[in-house]
Amino acid sequence: MQISARGDYAVRAALSLASAYPALMSAQAIAADQDMPRKFLEAVLADLRRAGIVRAQRGAEGGYTLARPPGEVTIGAILRAVDGPLAGVRGLRPEQTQYDGAAENLPRLWVAVRAAVRDVVDEVSLADLVGGRMPAHVRRLTARPDAWESR
Numbered sequence: 001m002q003i004s005a006r007g008d009y010a011v012r013a014a015l016s017l018a019s020a021y022p023a024l025m026s027a028q029a030i031a032a033d034q035d036m037p038r039k040f041l042e043a044v045l046a047d048l049r050r051a052g053i054v055r056a057q058r059g060a061e062g063g064y065t066l067a068r069p070p071g072e073v074t075i076g077a078i079l080r081a082v083d084g085p086l087a088g089v090r091g092l093r094p095e096q097t098q099y100d101g102a103a104e105n106l107p108r109l110w111v112a113v114r115a116a117v118r119d120v121v122d123e124v125s126l127a128d129l130v131g132g133r134m135p136a137h138v139r140r141l142t143a144r145p146d147a148w149e150s151r
Contacts, residue, residue: 001117004033004082005138006040007078007079007082009044010078011081013048014054014066015034015129016063017064017066021070024057027041027063027090029063040100044082048082066126070125070126071125074121074126075122075125076122079121086118086121087110087113089110093109094107094114095107095111097110099137114115120138123138
């Protein structure tokens with residue numbers, strides 16, 4: 001799975017909002033907190049607002065806040081809001097792929113890959129990350145000897 005810059009920025013911005021929740025934060029404050037370009041961040045925040053993950057308040061005392069408590073917002077929801085489906089194969093959803101011959105069973109693998117990603121990103125909330133307490137099955141994945149090695 002490749003996490004885009006947009007997805008990374010969206011999750012980081014949402015984590016800043018989660019740590020300030022329910023207070024408002026300006027785009028400038030989020031950009032400074034996460035060391036990211038404000039203009040790009042504003043486009044990401046607009047995607048999150050359209051998806052109902054954040055809400056914006058205009059005015060001198062305005063800013064952004066999460067639309068729901070941090071425990072109700074998953075990382076998967078944020079990634080989908082800015083990048084679309086979590087897993088794609090040449091622009092298709094895994095279950096839409098079809099192959100002949102030796103590759104005929106490949107769609108099952110693509111569906112399994114998507115399910116594995118969902119088992120992590122749809123089970124970890126902003127509150128989990130801010131609090132440093134991810135679900136046990138996710139912690140076990142990071143504790144595996146090869147988890148931190150590049151391949």
